[in-house]
Amino acid sequence: MILELQRDSRVPLYSQIVTEVRRMITAGALKVGDRLPANRELARTLGVNRNTVSTAYAELVADGLITSRVGSGTYVSSVPAPEAKQARGESLSSPMPWEALLAERGRDNWLHEMAGFYEQREMISLSLALPSADLFPLDDFRRCVDHVLRKQGRTLLQLGTTGGYPRLQEFIASQLALTGARVTPDEVLITNGCQQSLDLIRQILVGQGDEVALESPTYPGALSVFCGAGSKYISVPVSEKGIDLDVLEDVLSQRRAKLIYVVPSFQNPTGCTMDHVSRRRLIGIASRFRIPIVEDDIYRELRYDGPAIPPLKALDEHGLVIYISSFSKVGFPGLRVGWIAAPRIVIDHLNRVKQRCDLHASLLAQAAIHEFAKRGLLARHIKRVKKAYAERRDAMLGALERHFPDLTRWSRPNGGMSVWVSLPDSINANQLLHQAVEGGVSFISGDHFYASSPSQNSMRLSFTMAGPEAIEEAVKRLGLMIKARLARIRRAQTPKRVDSMRALV
Numbered sequence: 001m002i003l004e005l006q007r008d009s010r011v012p013l014y015s016q017i018v019t020e021v022r023r024m025i026t027a028g029a030l031k032v033g034d035r036l037p038a039n040r041e042l043a044r045t046l047g048v049n050r051n052t053v054s055t056a057y058a059e060l061v062a063d064g065l066i067t068s069r070v071g072s073g074t075y076v077s078s079v080p081a082p083e084a085k086q087a088r089g090e091s092l093s094s095p096m097p098w099e100a101l102l103a104e105r106g107r108d109n110w111l112h113e114m115a116g117f118y119e120q121r122e123m124i125s126l127s128l129a130l131p132s133a134d135l136f137p138l139d140d141f142r143r144c145v146d147h148v149l150r151k152q153g154r155t156l157l158q159l160g161t162t163g164g165y166p167r168l169q170e171f172i173a174s175q176l177a178l179t180g181a182r183v184t185p186d187e188v189l190i191t192n193g194c195q196q197s198l199d200l201i202r203q204i205l206v207g208q209g210d211e212v213a214l215e216s217p218t219y220p221g222a223l224s225v226f227c228g229a230g231s232k233y234i235s236v237p238v239s240e241k242g243i244d245l246d247v248l249e250d251v252l253s254q255r256r257a258k259l260i261y262v263v264p265s266f267q268n269p270t271g272c273t274m275d276h277v278s279r280r281r282l283i284g285i286a287s288r289f290r291i292p293i294v295e296d297d298i299y300r301e302l303r304y305d306g307p308a309i310p311p312l313k314a315l316d317e318h319g320l321v322i323y324i325s326s327f328s329k330v331g332f333p334g335l336r337v338g339w340i341a342a343p344r345i346v347i348d349h350l351n352r353v354k355q356r357c358d359l360h361a362s363l364l365a366q367a368a369i370h371e372f373a374k375r376g377l378l379a380r381h382i383k384r385v386k387k388a389y390a391e392r393r394d395a396m397l398g399a400l401e402r403h404f405p406d407l408t409r410w411s412r413p414n415g416g417m418s419v420w421v422s423l424p425d426s427i428n429a430n431q432l433l434h435q436a437v438e439g440g441v442s443f444i445s446g447d448h449f450y451a452s453s454p455s456q457n458s459m460r461l462s463f464t465m466a467g468p469e470a471i472e473e474a475v476k477r478l479g480l481m482i483k484a485r486l487a488r489i490r491r492a493q494t495p496k497r498v499d500s501m502r503a504l505v
């Protein structure tokens with residue numbers, strides 16, 4: 001598809017794309033059923049931002065001219081009916097210039113992109129680090145919702161206070177005490193999950209031009225919060241022991257970071273865990289440079305083997321750790337309940353920002369999950385899912401051993417939801433993904449997890465959503481695809497070598 005864009009025009013680029021695609025459909029150059037290039041591909045061809053193409057496609061979808069089928073692509077779905085529009089008095093040539101009006105664009109629509117494959121029926125999903133919905137104890141949870149509604153319905157459906165449902169704040173403080181972290185209930189703010197916690201923390205601590213130190217690779221939701229337009233970041237590599245402390249120390253002696261964001265247990269995406277000694281050293285470094293640490297401990301309870309290691313929060317004698325977690329991995333991500341535990345002065349500021357955002361998290365959701373925990377059902381559920389996920393993790397590690405080629409490397413996590421795979425250098429994970437999706441397997445290519453300079457040959461395989469047999473099958477299919485690609489690459493290289501040898505003779 002060849003589109004002509006006028007870069008010096010005052011018409012926004014997205015709008016020009018809309019007009020051009022519309023023109024091509026009207027002229028018959030694009031017919032109903034024709035496939036349009038993927039966002040990324042068209043953005044690359046045109047030399048524009050992916051958001052520009054997404055905005056243009058969204059407008060064409062809204063006009064009914066194209067449809068997006070998740071995981072399959074974008075297709076022409078109808079021909080414009082200009083007469084109908086003109087009859088309604090609508091202008092054809094001057095759509096609302098939303099792109100130009102936007103004050104903040106945000107990063108890619110990463111969650112949507114990742115979730116896309118999940119919705120397809122026949123797909124074996126290794127893409128999402130989410131709990132298996134098949135294991136949700138729906139009846140137990142329904143009884144808890146019924147109970148709290150019956151007992152406290154009028155309070156729970158009324159507006160509450162920003163800090164959270166007091167009994168849940170107390171419960172969180174008591175759970176943290178079990179890990180060795182001393183936190184009072186008023187040092188806990190209930191949020192709508194870790195994602196919101198990160199955004200609230202950014203709002204109170206990270207100003208324009210401030211730098212944030214992040215693990216590389218890291219959780220894409222954190223990238224979307226800390227690495228938006230205009231923000232600065234410091235990428236620090238992750239090794240088997242978590243964030244590389246030598247590099248971090250080095251970097252902090254030259255640059256001033258406003259905070260350090262880490263996932264010390266079963267990191268997303270690598271699955272790696274910081275050992276006790278490294279955790280103490282990290283606290284020491286942060287204390288020396290007077291930099292707060294945001295500890296994202298969302299996977300802590302999903303430990304299948306290896307020793308329990310205290311969270312940074314429990315080792316922090318300086319009051320520098322802001323601790324975040326949620327019920328999304330151990331319970332139900334759709335409930336949207338998480339928390340921040342931090343020194344009182346930090347919580348007070350977060351409280352104000354939270355109030356500005358949405359007043360408070362849903363009281364019904366908070367009370368229901370509290371009841372679920374109080375009855376011992378959460379602990380029982382966690383025990384059950386840990387058993388299932390440990391089996392699935394083992395199934396994945398075994399399948400990787402059996403089916404992936406020799407030059408592939410992968411992490412062996414003691415917990416969490418994902419394995420991080422480094423493919424041979426010549427394999428591009430994004431190209432492999434396209435083939436894999438056709439072959440009924442989805443995963444996330446590694447480039448989503450980097451703020452910059454992404455690795456092209458890595459992939460995250462999550463093992464919680466599919467059962468052991470499906471995991472075996474999916475990894476087997478991926479292994480065959482990778483081996484076939486390697487063989488093709490080798491074949492393509494062989495004649496060149498022969499030619500150059502001939503030249504030498």
Ligand code: PMP
Nearest residue numbers: 193194195219268298326328338
């Ligand atoms: N942090 C990490 C490391 C995650 O992996 C995720 C979810 N994938 C989140 C935060 C977001 O969690 P929540 O649902 O609590 O917002």
